[in-house]
Amino acid sequence: NAGVMQNPRHLVRRRGQEARLRCSPMKGHSHVYWYRQLPEEGLKFMVYLQKENIIDESGMPKERFSAEFPKEGPSILRIQQVVRGDSAAYFCASSPDGGITIYFGEGSWLTVV
Amino acid sequence: GEDVEQSLFLSVREGDSSVINCTYTDSSSTYLYWYKQEPGAGLQLLTYIFSNMDMKQDQRLTVLLNKKDKHLSLRIADTQTGDSAIYFCAEPNNAGNMLTFGGGTRLMVKP
Numbered sequence: 371n372a373g374v375m376q377n378p379r380h381l382v383r384r385r386g387q388e389a390r391l392r393c394s395p396m397k398g399h400s401h402v403y404w405y406r407q408l409p410e411e412g413l414k415f416m417v418y419l420q421k422e423n424i425i426d427e428s429g430m431p432k433e434r435f436s437a438e439f440p441k442e443g444p445s446i447l448r449i450q451q452v453v454r455g456d457s458a459a460y461f462c463a464s465s466p467d468g469g470i471t472i473y474f475g476e477g478s479w480l481t482v483v
Numbered sequence: 484g485e486d487v488e489q490s491l492f493l494s495v496r497e498g499d500s501s502v503i504n505c506t507y508t509d510s511s512s513t514y515l516y517w518y519k520q521e522p523g524a525g526l527q528l529l530t531y532i533f534s535n536m537d538m539k540q541d542q543r544l545t546v547l548l549n550k551k552d553k554h555l556s557l558r559i560a561d562t563q564t565g566d567s568a569i570y571f572c573a574e575p576n577n578a579g580n581m582l583t584f585g586g587g588t589r590l591m592v593k594p
Contacts, residue, residue: 374525376525401580403581403582405582405584411586411587412571412584412585412586412587413526413571413573413582413584414584415581415582415583418580418581425580426578426580426581428581429581461525461526463526468579468580469579470514470579471528472516472528472582473528474518474525474526474528475525476524476525477524477525479523
């Protein structure tokens with residue numbers, strides 16, 4: 371059973387471009403979470419999704435950021451018009467039922483130049 | 484809201500025990516987590532403890548929970564160089580759909 375798969379692992383974008391980060395949850399998991407880790411900091415919650423629904427997006431910046439988890443395919447975290455402050459590691463996590471066991475992916479490191 | 488605090492750094496010698504501490508604020512948390520992050524990698528779920536437990540042991544790991552003081556600790560016995568990593572404690576919100584992480588404790592194990 372493969373773990374939570376994220377790609378790309380590393381992404382470099384110029385200021386103003388768009389970044390798309392993908393996350394395939396563990397098999398059988400229908401709950402997906404996105405977290406952001408700024409350099410030398412802990413993880414901060416961004417958004418919680420179930421298939422086709424955003425359950426909690428209280429941690430998402432109001433502009434430029436969006437997330438989806440379609441019926442088919444991976445969850446996508448989209449950042450439009452990236453700025454240097456978006457440089458961070460973005461972690462996806464999944465759980466089978468929104469319960470205790472939450473497993474994290476290896477992360478996608480975004481660098482904005 | 485939840486707030487989770489950890490000391491930044493811990494250095495131990497190989498073979499010694501390591502104790503990583505964490506304080507949290509939400510007394511209604513029904514469980515608490517410890518995660519491990521190696522350089523450039525994701526978070527590995529180490530263990531979690533229910534709030535109705537005082538202690539949980541899993542091989543070299545011992546978790547102690549003091550609910551009165553809202554204090555959580557992770558003890559690693561016979562620490563090895565492979566234990567060098569950043570350790571995060573985390574607590575869920577009431578709905579259980581969001582984790583609040585501490586800032587992480589960087590454990591350095593010297594040979």
